[in-house]
Amino acid sequence: MKRKSVSIIGVPMDLGQTRRGVDMGPSAIRYAGVKECLVKLGYSVYDEGNIKVEIQERTILDQKTSLKNLTAVAEGNERLAHKVEEVISQRRFPLVLGGDHSIAIGTLAGVAKHSQNLGVIWYDAHGDLNTAETSPSGNIHGMPLAVSLGIGHPALTNIGGYAPKIKPENIVIIGARDLDTGERKLIKEKGIKVYTMHEIDRIGMTNVMKETIDYLKERTEHVHLSLDMDGLDPTEAPGVGTPVAGGISYRESHLAMEMLEESKLITSAEFVEVNPILDEKNKTGAAAVALISSLFGEKLL
Template structure:
């Protein structure tokens, strides 16, 4: 398989500096050579991220930080993902914060008309400019992709909804804002909390999701993996760590089962912050998880 590695060194969505160094850190840890054991790797480099001064973060919208550069970067990412898929390659997007998920999904949506998103995250990322409690756009990409929120985000790359709500599966959520919980209840979104995972077992959760996708004749999945899905004890190097998360073993079970399904055609791997890390614990775990995933990816 041909893998196109796309770095997105952006922190504007989280407003926590250091996460923009994630792609560089992973390359320094030899991620390209490691993944090259299993696939042909093409490093497309990092997307350009325009510089914006901190005191201008609300210059583009009163309730969303750094909106303009986030839209610009995500639009370029969407096209990069689309062209990768169009060439028969697998786009692997290395972040950077999770605001980039909107660009990835938008690119996938232009190429595949019927696909699903498996969003693995401690957070729902389904806020809007109306419900946000922080103004951080990395809490909005999935809602925007489902057509909920500000039009600059919902209409990114092309006009209209990018993925149907019923084809979105959120796994590992355990830190939801009120607006997110309301959206989940109103629209009956598919959300598997960490507690659900621990009660049912990760393998059963993934097996049921894959069964549902096949029943709907969906043969394409975009996997968006935020390392904060894992318990904060194991991932000190991330901007919004949350306790009582997945174990490393549960995360590996998830990644293996999804990879072996042969449905995954694109992937995000986000929110590594080397500045917050301790003795490279998180960076080394990220390399281990990527190695593990792409070993099983067919």
């Protein structure tokens, strides 16, 4: 890591999808000892607490769109974007804990303010490239990557006061195995680089990460890691809202994090979709902390 100071930012957001409990994800990750692990690794750690997310009646659909809880999700992400921008201005590494994956809208809005050419590694079973027109559910947690490309509802794409936040050629999706029709079309149209589970099985995680690192190092200034715990196989991370069988293994994920740490490429990160209600004795929260530790330099020897 380029910075020895880390700010932990919790985002108890569960309005980007329909399964309750993911708002407790930041608490589960904290309970699993994320701060203690980072301190042990020699970092100065500042826990910034949680971004305020309005507790309200969940709206089935926004009155004028097919998006669920649009206003509340947008407001929470505006607060998050401001906080992330503030943390980077203080020369601290922003480590964001979710919460559902809709919070990536705010994280990227804050991070991209400090980078004209931001790279993104999207470690996820899903593409999160839906819009109101293509989404089967209207859940905003399936849209943050599209929103960050400037595609979607203006209340989301304009968070932080500008759009787009990222360029399609600066994105690498790793672990995809559940893509909607509209997402596949957008990936092909925009030329987004994707490593599905087929590629991971075929060439191995070592080559996937080496290619990803080389690809982003050539074309970007900073790189953000957005890691959805459903990128891992459900047997290793059961506490997620949208599990998909046949995912990345715990060992492969550690390897990926270790290679990213060695590359010194990552300048911001978020770990999302930990749902303690669906979990087994905080197994997923503990896995998130273990992966964070590897990303920040923990080694066996």
